[in-house]
Amino acid sequence: MNGKGLSLVPKTDVKQSLKDFKSDQEVRWCPGCGDYAILAAVQSFLPELGLKRENIVFVSGIGCSSRFPYYLNTYGFHSIHGRAPAIATGLAASRPDLSVWVITGDGDALSIGGNHLIHALRRNVNLNILLFNNRIYGLTKGQYSPTSEVGKITKSTPMGSLDKPFNPISLAIGAEASFVARTIDSDRKHLQSVLREATAHRGTSLVEIYQNCNIFNDNAFEQLKDPEVRDDITVRLEHGQPIASASKAVVRAASGGLEVVARDSVSDDRILVHDAHNPDPSVAFALSRLDEPAFEHVPIGIFRQVSRPAYDTLMAEQLDEAATRTGAGDLSELLLGGDTWRIG
Amino acid sequence: MTKQVQQLDRVIIRFAGDSGDGMQLTGDRFTAGTAEFGNDLSTLPNFPAEIRAPAGTLPGVSSFQLHFADHDILTPGDAPNVLVAMNPAALKANLGDLPRGADIIANTDEFTKRNLQKVGYATSPLEDDSLSEWRVHAVPLTSLTVKALEDFDLSKKDAERSKNMFALGLLSWLYHRPTEHTIKFLEQKFAKKPDIAKANIAAFQAGWNFGETTEGFSVSYEVKPARLAPGVYRNISGNQALAYGLIAASVQSKLPLFLGSYPITPASDILHELSKHKRFGIRTFQAEDEIAGVGAALGAAFGGALGVTTTSGPGVALKAETVGLAVTTELPLIVVDVQRAGPSTGMPTKTEQTDLLMAMYGRNGESPVPIVAPMSPSDCFDAAIEAARIAVKYRTPVMLLSDGYLANGSEPWRLPEIADLPDISQEFTTAPNGEEGTFLPFKRDTETLARPWAIPGTPGLEHRIGGIEKADGTGNISYDPANHDLMVRTRAAKIAGIDVPDLEVDDPDGDARVLVIGWGSTYGPIAAAVRRIRKGGGKVAQTHLRHLNPLPANTGEILKRYDKVLLPEINLGQLALLLRARYLVDVISYNRVRGLPFKAEELAGVIQDVINSDQ
Structure with missing residues (x-):
């Protein structure tokens, strides 16, 4: 929206290709994992940005998705469980010349690292957070995750999980996120279109990517990929466009929220026009709840994209202001600054 | 009336009162006057963790001890020569530390039946003979203060609040402290409330005049300035010295300082102090928790900053995992632990040295870190620079173990010459170090065993680091048994080989056993x-x-x-x-x-x- 996401990151004049972003490391996810598709999509997207490769950093936590940085020929930091947003915050806040990405999963971001995620979002640190949501714990071999549906039968929940899942989009909007989107691993075109907007956004962009774990939670998002039904349940969000598919439309409900109705039951002027730039987050939040309980009408696209100063900018401004007000720091002057006395 | 002046070589005063009575401020001001006068001094604040514990109770007592002398001294003193007791609780809580013959200045106004009952006195100790071994000066500090402020347009309650300044004035007279300083301080502190400033100054002066005129105090005392080494001095607390040391480390290492921290007693003052000095390019980040504080500092270190986190007590436990990550990624990081009484929450405002083994071993795996501990409040300055020197030179997290006693205690500090501070700067790696222009992030310096520090933005040196074991040299993920053994031993050898100066022994005659x-x-x-x-x-x-x-x-x-x-x-x-x-x-x-x-x-x-x- 503001198009300034990467304005401080130096550009290259060398033409880049996908190959430039492949590291020499063998990719080691399970055959058939959705992570391959996301990696390929990111590697083929990065050249489009035209950034100096050395100014790109991928930071991750722990989990299958968090191996991502090893496979990209940029700077990378594979950190510890849940803490990637915190580590990336320190990096991005002190280095506005870097394009900093956080690669995380539903367990990493929403369980152990939930606190760091919400605080990165509210601060609006200049980060692109890609949250791979496969609704299961993969690396620890198949326990339910904070996005698993209630009643999920797993090794740790043989009688079904009890806790209500997080909706990552609702959570992010509730945490004051300035950019929130959802996309799918298998739809490269859509994924890259969302990344394009996310990187152009200065501040934190949170992109939830539905990602298939074919070992522990196969076909979790099958309805969104099945040509028979996908057009029926996918609700595409495009700024300035009516939120409708061939068969369905989103309208304001009498209760004050939103509801999905049959497309042919309403006139065009009643269909909600998507406004991702709306400063009031309540409509975006309502959109994120459209799919409660699950997979009846799944909104895909950018829910919210509003402009607000990035944390590193504000921090740098305070430093500049302090230096302007009183001059650059002088150590000798600092030490002599209190009440001093001389002996001898 | 000319009063007698007695010469003393040293005095220990303890101000004690309710936590709302302003005893810390009173102590600070007396300290400032004493420093200005040129005595050597050492202080020990002692206060409850509760911001306002129930008034008049023993747990609510806050005290400030000051030792000053005409020679160099090393501690805040064992036993006070003078106790200023603002209420019965302050008297009861501190009497045990008072040697026979010491002076007690007690605020009689607060020795009411109710206040006496609160702390279990059946009768007033000022009126029975239980204090006969001490020299008691019963002074109605509160009512004298209120009387002195009659002409001010203040409520009785507001006037009473200035009683600590009355006490400060009285003590300043008793020990010949200069007064200009306190007056200037009060004018500045209450610059926006000139009436309050004037009232406090009036109370302060009334206290002084009371000492001068009353017959209750027949003798005043003089402690000559100390003959300390020539130089420029200021009074400084450990936390302030530590913060200044970190700023100096940033200047001397030519690295921007990034502090990631979460407020915790008694470390928060370092965060507060560093936050004031943004003009040095210092970024202070108040994180959402202890873990994010150290995480952000490590992230900033990856980007080429001097990463620092400050904490205490349970905060150290929360940071352990990230310190382990810094050990294995071999990035510079300073972890300041202002130790406090534990376990768990323990006693947040009380001091201890109980985190040594935690600093040494409190992480999973073999994860050695260097440990540096300052020995006095002002030494926190040099210790911080030393911690930074080791962190930067050897690419390692360093634990800096201060404690509550150093943090809040203060002493005169002879300012160092900036030119004498060590240059602790290191070059970032900017050129490939492997064959055919490749970069090996874990190829070590043969002398220090430090790995290259190549920061994002450096072309051609793109590399990945992380918490998984790394292959020697390349840094690629490795589960090879022999490689792990090598890396564990190499990391240990790197820390064991850090250049630390030899220990010196003080044994004047050389024949101690x-x-x-x-x-x-x-x-x-x-x-x-x-x-x-x-x-x-x-x-x-x-x-x-x-x-x-x-x-x-x-x-x-x-x-x-x-x-x-x-x-x-x-x-x-x-x-x-x-x-x-x-x-x-x-x-x-x-x-x-x-x-x-x-x-x-x-x-x-x-x-x-x-x-x-x-x-």
Whole structure:
């Protein structure tokens, strides 16, 4: 929206290709994992940005998705469980010349690292957070995750999980996120279109990517990929466009929220026009709840994209202001600054 | 009336009152006047963690002790010569520390039936003869203050609040402290409320005049300025010195300082202080929790900053995992632990030395970190620079172990010459170090074993680091058994090989047979005790550790030189465990964990016992 996401990151004049972003490391996810598709999509997207490769950093936590940085020929930091947003915050806040990405999963971001995620979002640190949501714990071999549906039968929940899942989009909007989107691993075109907007956004962009774990939670998002039904349940969000598919439309409900109705039951002027730039987050939040309980009408696209100063900018401004007000720091002057006395 | 003036070489005053009575401020101001006057001094604030504990109760008592002298001193003193007791609780809580014959200045207005009952006095100790061993000055401080402020348009309650300034004025008269300073301070502090400023100044002056005119005080005291080494001095607390040390480390390393921190007593003041100095390019980040604080500092270090996190007590436990990540990714990081009484929340405002083994071993896996401990409030400045030097040179997290006593205590500090500060800068790696222009992020410097520090933005050196074991040289993920063994040993060797100066022993005649060794904040009390022993003709050698890991190379040789080695610690023998294990020397441990520093007299007794047992 503001198009300034990467304005401080130096550009290259060398033409880049996908190959430039492949590291020499063998990719080691399970055959058939959705992570391959996301990696390929990111590697083929990065050249489009035209950034100096050395100014790109991928930071991750722990989990299958968090191996991502090893496979990209940029700077990378594979950190510890849940803490990637915190580590990336320190990096991005002190280095506005870097394009900093956080690669995380539903367990990493929403369980152990939930606190760091919400605080990165509210601060609006200049980060692109890609949250791979496969609704299961993969690396620890198949326990339910904070996005698993209630009643999920797993090794740790043989009688079904009890806790209500997080909706990552609702959570992010509730945490004051300035950019929130959802996309799918298998739809490269859509994924890259969302990344394009996310990187152009200065501040934190949170992109939830539905990602298939074919070992522990196969076909979790099958309805969104099945040509028979996908057009029926996918609700595409495009700024300035009516939120409708061939068969369905989103309208304001009498209760004050939103509801999905049959497309042919309403006139065009009643269909909600998507406004991702709306400063009031309540409509975006309502959109994120459209799919409660699950997979009846799944909104895909950018829910919210509003402009607000990035944390590193504000921090740098305070430093500049302090230096302007009183001059650059002088150590000798600092030490002599209190009440001093001389002996001898 | 000309009053008698008596010369003293040193005085210990303790101001004690309710936590709302402004005792810390009163102590600070008396300290500032004393520093300005040129005495050597040492202070010990002691206050409850509760912001406002129930008024008039024993847990609510807050005190500030100040030791000042005409010679150099090492501790805030064992026993006060003067106790200012603003209420019965303050008297009761502190009387046990008061030697016979000491002066008690008691605020009689607060010795009401109700206040006496609150702390279990059946009758007023000011009126029965229970205080006959002390010199009691019963002064109605509150009502005198209210009377002095009659002409001000203040409520009685507001007027009463200035009673601490009345007390400060009285004590300033009693000990010939300069007054201009306090008046200027009050004008500045209440610049936006000139009426309050004037009232406080009036109360302060009334206190002074009361001392001058009343017959209750027939003698005043003079303590001549101390003959300290020539130089420019200021009074400084440990936390402030530590913050300044970090700023100096940033300047001397030419690295921008990034502090990631979460407020916790008694470390928060370092965050507050550094936040004031943004013009040095310092970024202070108040994180959502302790883990994010250290995480952000490590992230900034990856980007080429001098990453620092500050914490205490349970905060150290929360940071452990990230410190382990810094160990294995071999990035510079300074972890400041202002130790406090534990376990768990413990006693947040009380001091201890109980995190040594935590600093040493409190992480999963073999994850050695260097440990540096300052020995006095002003030494926190140099210790911070030393911690930064090691972190940057060896690419390692460093634990800097201050404690509550150093953090809040203060002493005069002779300012260093900036030109004398060490240059601790290191070059970032900017060129490939492998074959055919490749970059090996874990190819080490052969001397220091440090790996290259190549920061994002450096072309051609793109690389990945992380918490998984890395192959020697390339840094690629490796589960190879031999490689892991090599990397564990190499990381250990790197820390073990850090250049730390040899330990020096203070043994004036060179014939002592007992050595007393300490670390960190116990330096003052130990050195004061050693002086007492020597004054009495006893022989004792003293040495003090600043580097706890690695230990100075000559430590074992020194320990073995003496018949007996005594090690006082404010824990249950943590360094003793390390020294015994490492050097097989039968160190005699002396341990107290009362949340308070040692007293010199107490340690002198312990040292004497060891000397006697050696006869």
